[in-house]
Structure formats: structure tokens, C-alpha cells
Amino acid sequence: MDELQPYFDIAELAGKFLKGEITGEERARLFAWIEQDYRNRLLWEKLTREAYLQQQLDSFNGQEPGAAWQKLLSAIRSAPEETAPPKRRRIMYYAAAAAVVAALLILGVKFFAKDPPPPSPVAEVKTLDDIHPGAPKAQLVLGNGKVVNLLAGAKDTIRESDGTRAATEKNELRYAAASDDMAAPTYNSVLTPRGGEYKLVLSDGTKVWLNAASSIRFPTKFNGAERRVYIEGEAYLEVQKDADHPFVVSTPKTDITVLGTSFDVKTYADEPYDRTSLVDGRVRISTKTASAVLEPGMQSMVTAGGRIQTGDADLEEALAWKNGQFVFQHESLESICRKLSRWYNVDFVFKNTSSENLHFTGRLDKDDHITGLLKALEATCHVRFDQSGLTLTVE
Amino acid sequence: MEELHCMAQLNAGNETAFQYIFSLFYERLCFFARSVTQNDLQAEDLVQDAFLQLWKHKEGFDSFRAVKAFLYLAVKNAGRNLLKHDKVVSRHARAGQNPAPEEAVLHRMIEAEVLADVRKALAGLPEGCREVIHLCYFQGLRNQEAASHLRVSINTIKTQKVRGLRMLRLALRIFPIFLIVGCHPFFFFSCF
Numbered sequence: 001m002d003e004l005q006p007y008f009d010i011a012e013l014a015g016k017f018l019k020g021e022i023t024g025e026e027r028a029r030l031f032a033w034i035e036q037d038y039r040n041r042l043l044w045e046k047l048t049r050e051a052y053l054q055q056q057l058d059s060f061n062g063q064e065p066g067a068a069w070q071k072l073l074s075a076i077r078s079a080p081e082e083t084a085p086p087k088r089r090r091i092m093y094y095a096a097a098a099a100v101v102a103a104l105l106i107l108g109v110k111f112f113a114k115d116p117p118p119p120s121p122v123a124e125v126k127t128l129d130d131i132h133p134g135a136p137k138a139q140l141v142l143g144n145g146k147v148v149n150l151l152a153g154a155k156d157t158i159r160e161s162d163g164t165r166a167a168t169e170k171n172e173l174r175y176a177a178a179s180d181d182m183a184a185p186t187y188n189s190v191l192t193p194r195g196g197e198y199k200l201v202l203s204d205g206t207k208v209w210l211n212a213a214s215s216i217r218f219p220t221k222f223n224g225a226e227r228r229v230y231i232e233g234e235a236y237l238e239v240q241k242d243a244d245h246p247f248v249v250s251t252p253k254t255d256i257t258v259l260g261t262s263f264d265v266k267t268y269a270d271e272p273y274d275r276t277s278l279v280d281g282r283v284r285i286s287t288k289t290a291s292a293v294l295e296p297g298m299q300s301m302v303t304a305g306g307r308i309q310t311g312d313a314d315l316e317e318a319l320a321w322k323n324g325q326f327v328f329q330h331e332s333l334e335s336i337c338r339k340l341s342r343w344y345n346v347d348f349v350f351k352n353t354s355s356e357n358l359h360f361t362g363r364l365d366k367d368d369h370i371t372g373l374l375k376a377l378e379a380t381c382h383v384r385f386d387q388s389g390l391t392l393t394v395e
Numbered sequence: 396m397e398e399l400h401c402m403a404q405l406n407a408g409n410e411t412a413f414q415y416i417f418s419l420f421y422e423r424l425c426f427f428a429r430s431v432t433q434n435d436l437q438a439e440d441l442v443q444d445a446f447l448q449l450w451k452h453k454e455g456f457d458s459f460r461a462v463k464a465f466l467y468l469a470v471k472n473a474g475r476n477l478l479k480h481d482k483v484v485s486r487h488a489r490a491g492q493n494p495a496p497e498e499a500v501l502h503r504m505i506e507a508e509v510l511a512d513v514r515k516a517l518a519g520l521p522e523g524c525r526e527v528i529h530l531c532y533f534q535g536l537r538n539q540e541a542a543s544h545l546r547v548s549i550n551t552i553k554t555q556k557v558r559g560l561r562m563l564r565l566a567l568r569i570f571p572i573f574l575i576v577g578c579h580p581f582f583f584f585s586c587f
Contacts, residue, residue, distance in 0.1 A: 002464075004464040004467060004468065004501075004504070005460065005464065007501050007504055007505055008460060008463070008464070008508065010505055011504070011505045011508030011509050011512070012508070012512075014505065014508075014509045015508070015509050015512035015513065018509070018512075018513060018563075018565045019512075019513075019516060019563065019565065020564060020565075037498075039498055039499075039502065040502075043502045043505065043506070046506075047506065047509055050557075050560065050561075050565075053510070053513065053560065053565075054556065054557065054560060056426075056506065056510055057510060057513065057514060057517075057532055057560075058531070058532075059426070059429075060422060060423075060426050060510055060511075060514060060532065065417070065418065065421045065422060068421060068439065068442070068443065069414060069417055069418075069421075071443065072417065072443055072446050072447070073410065073414075075443070075447060076410075076413075076447065076450050145476075269498070
């Protein structure tokens with residue numbers, strides 16, 4: 001439960017700010033958090049707008065708490081823990097809920113740690129040596145909610161009651177081709193944390209490379225008219241050809257329909273665009289309002305409003321991550337730092353926004369220690385990194 | 396009720412302490428749960444269940460913060476499961492209707508906390524506008540209901556509410572500012 005505490009801290013600081021009770025040090029902490037991620041900034045823009053606050057306050061109290069309390073009171077009085085409550089189904093329900101709560105207490109929300117962590121008090125002093133490049137690592141969530149850690153080099157076999165079979169070997173999770181007698185498909189998910197990546201082969205033979213801080217949700221057996229998977233973050237796919245069953249990648253903003261093809265899809269929530277880069281084959285990109293077809297070597301960018309721009313792709317840059325490299329082609333420091341933070345699991349704070357717009361060109365190995373990379377950046381321009389714990393301040 | 400005292404009473408199974416905790420957190424949890432489920436009735440059920448879970452584990456808490464974290468987590472996780480379950484049940488579930496991203500859920504929790512804080516400050520306002528504030532924000536009356544209750548126009552109610560908020564001298568921007576920052580799925584909810 002401790003992982004919620006930093007968020008409570010921010011909420012408390014925000015409340016103090018609004019009421020004008022904030023101290024200088026607290027203010028600095030609050031603003032550091034706001035600057036840390038544009039989503040934090042968006043939340044802040046909302047919370048400090050009178051019209052928004054007013055509207056949210058209106059919806060704050062929906063139901064009379066008195067009635068709810070009476071209901072709760074009779075529930076706790078009629079169901080003492082030791083004796084069996086009258087309704088069996090309720091027990092099962094509570095047991096299930098308890099199991100879920102317990103499981104999550106144990107697992108923590110670390111699992112979803114792809115999102116930038118809020119500032120938390122640093123327990124031990126961290127140095128640059130504590131920042132490591134990413135490695136093969138992910139978590140697999142089975143249809144029954146069970147979580148399997150996929151670690152570098154580990155061998156494992158996964159069987160589910162519905163007949164799903166999968167195995168991990170050499171940092172790859174491979175699903176067995178589905179047998180016809182399998183029941184309705186269950187959905188599995190693979191999630192990589194910041195500083196992790198993983199490869200998987202779906203039951204239809206489609207290969208997926210999952211970049212850091214990304215996730216894919218997919219049925220263990222494709223049995224509809226189309227093969228649909230859900231992706232957040234970044235992935236490179238080599239889709240198995242099957243003209244009768246189009247393969248559809250759903251991202252929060254876009255649907256990408258493919259026949260047999262290889263392409264990269266980048267749909268991180270903290271990136272301004274959803275980008276699809278096509279290596280070969282043909283894909284159709286569609287949003288609620290527009291659609292476009294890509295030819296090999298092209299890329300599409302989907303904007304907030306669902307507009308699609310197409311143009312030539314820089315495939316070397318787009319696929320660099322999969323080939324163990326960082327390739328920056330006149331790329332803004334802000335965008336570079338986003339990539340680094342996902343791979344090295346560090347956070348960047350910009351002291352002034354002008355340095356966000358410095359542009360760099362270069363090529364680096366992903367396995368390299370972050371120091372060399374930062375030094376290289378420092379050597380090129382008027383930018384300096386100041387390290388404290390797992391946060392790097394850009395000056 | 397003083398925190399340590401209240402927690403000791405809760406550990407011992409005192410219903411009054413439990414009710415106090417319920418009154419502290421019920422509404423903000425409902426607010427939070429509504430964003431997780433998109434359905435008011437389900438939201439209330441989730442919150443009920445969260446409090447039942449809390450009662451079951453009542454011996455294990457030593458601070459309001461720990462209780463609060465437990466309750467939010469219970470609602471959050473139950474909401475996630477509910478969504479999964481609904482998807483399985485409804486074969487016509489709209490494709491792409493993914494659960495809200497983790498960060499958005501946690502942001503909603505921050506909102507719930509901040510609003511609870513502001514609301515508490517509103518409760519401490521002087522008499523003048525407190526009646527309207529109380530009817531609208533604490534008894535859940537709609538603007539129209541509050542207007543007929545107090546026999547004033549609906550505009551009076553609206554003005555009073557704004558005045559109440561302004562009396563807090565919150566550090567707010569009064570005119571909407573449109574910021575085009577990147578693209579965020581929830582951005583559109585923020586500009587109206």
C-alpha cells in the first residue's frame with residue numbers, strides 16, 4: 001500500500017497550495033512533480049481552474065452516506081467473520097475480493113511501474129553507478145489473474161486450464177499453436193517495466209518485440225474473424241500472414257489493420273504522437289475520424305484529435321531499440337530523455353524549458369552505462385546533468 | 396476524533412470508530428470509484444466492499460493514511476477486475492475499451508483527495524453562504540432543488556456557490572486557459 005503514499009503526499013501538497021498554506025520547500029516538491037510528466041501538468045491545470053473544481057465538487061456527493069452506512073452496519077453485524085454467513089455466493093465473492101486485495105498487497109503496484117514514479121523519499125543514497133541499462137524482464141498475467149515473472153534466461157512452462165500452453169526460453173515467451181478443442185480464448189498480458197524488454201511469439205506465429213514500459217494484451221487463441229491485440233508503449237511486430245484473418249493492433253488512439261507485415265508501433269502515453277513505422281507489407285491506420293494506408297518505408301503520426309499525418313519513416317531510428325541501440329537524428333533533448341528514462345529507469349527534471357528543445361544527433365549502444373551517454377551529451381552542448389538518487393536534473 | 400484513539404478503537408472493533416472512518420472517506424471513495432467503474436451503482440458496491448474488507452482486517456491498521464491506502468487500493472483493484480469481468484460477460488463489449496491507464500486512476504485518486512480537502516475548507520465558511528454550500532455540497536441537492544428549498548432563483552444558488560469557493564481565496568485561475576500539451580486521452584474532459 002506504500003506505493004500510494006507518494007500520491008497522497010502530492011494531493012496534500014496540492015491542497016495546501018490551493019489554500020495558500022504551502023511552504024517554500026513543499027512548493028518546490030510539488031512543482032518538481034508537476035514538471036516531471038506532462039500528465040501531471042495536465043492534472044494540475046485542471047485542479048487549479050475554478051470552473052473545473054466547481055464542477056467536480058458538484059459531482060462529489062452522489063449518494064446519501066447515511067443509507068450506505070446503515071447497509072454497511074447491517075452487513076458487518078450479520079456476518080461475523082468466524083461463523084458462516086447465510087449466503088454462500090457472498091462468501092465466495094468476498095473470498096475472491098480478499099484474495100485479490102491480498103495478491104495486490106503482496107505484488108504491490110510495482111507491476112504497473114511503467115508510469116513515472118512520483119517523487120518518494122529516497123531511503124538510501126543512489127549514485128550514477130546504481131543506474132543500470134535495461135534487461136530482458138517482464139511480467140505475464142494469465143487469464144486467471146495469476147502473475148508470472150519472466151526473468152532473463154529463465155526457463156518456464158505455463159499451462160492454463162483452458163488448454164493454453166506456453167514456454168519461455170532464451171528471453172522469449174512462445175505460445176503453442178492453439179488446438180481446436182480449446183474452449184473460448186482467455187486473454188493474457190505481458191508487461192515490461194521501465195528498464196525491461198521482452199520478446200514473445202503468439203499462438204498464430206506472430207512475433208512481438210516489446211520495448212520498455214510497454215504492454216500487450218492478446219487472446220491465447222485467435223478464433224474470431226480478426227486477430228486483435230492491444231498494445232500500449234512500443235512494440236515491433238512481425239505478423240504471420242493469414243489473409244482470412246486480418247491482424248488488428250488496437251492502441252488507445254488508433255487501430256492498425258494488417259495482413260502479413262513487419263512494423264513498429266509506438267504509443268506511449270507520454271509521447272505527443274502515436275507513431276507507426278512500416279518495414280514491409282501494408283497496414284491501414286484508422287482512428288475515429290480518419291484512416292490512411294502505409295506503404296513500406298512510410299510512417300504515420302496520429303495526433304490528439306485523431307488526425308493522421310503520413311511521411312517517410314526513419315526506420316533506422318524507429319527500430320534502433322530492437323537492434324540494441326539508441327539512434328537520435330536531430331532529436332530534441334526532451335524526447336531523448338523520455339527514451340532514456342524508460343530504459344534506465346531514471347527520471348529527468350528540466351530546470352528550464354529551453355534545454356528541452358536542444359537537438360542532438362548520435363548513435364549509442366543500449367547496453368552502455370548511462371554515464372558515458374550523459375558525458376557525450378554534456379560534451380556536445382551547454383547542457384549539464386545533475387544527479388540525485390534516480391532523478392537527473394538537466395541544467 | 397483523535398487519530399491514535401480512533402485507530403485503537405477500530406482495532407478493538409468499535410463500531411463508532413468505524414463509522415467515523417466511514418464518514419471521513421466514504422464520499423471521496425465514491426467519487427474515485429465512479430471513475431473506475433463509470434457506473435454509480437457499481438461504484439457504491441465497490442466502496443461498500445472496500446469497507447467490509449477494512450472491517451475484516453481492522454486489527455492491522457495504525458493510521459488514517461494506512462486505512463485510506465487500503466480502501467483506495469481495494470476499490471481500484473476491484474474496479475479493474477469488474478471491468479475485466481464485464482468484458483467477458485458482454486460479448487459485444489466495444490473493442491478498445493481498455494481500463495483507464497494506471498496513472499490516470501492514480502491521478503483520479505489525487506483529485507479525490509484534493510476535492511475532499513477543499514470541501515472540508517468549504518464546511519468551515521462563515522454563515523452567509525454556508526447554507527447554500529451545505530445544501531449543495533454536503534446534502535447533495537441539485538442547484539434547482541436548493542433553489543426551491545431556499546425559495547431563491549437558481550442563479551442565486553450558482554452565484555453563492557462561486558462566492559463560497561472564492562471566499563476560500565484558493566489559488567485558482569478563474570478564466571479557463573487552454574493549453575495544448577501533447578495529446579492525452581483525458582485532455583478533452585478538461586476543456587469545456
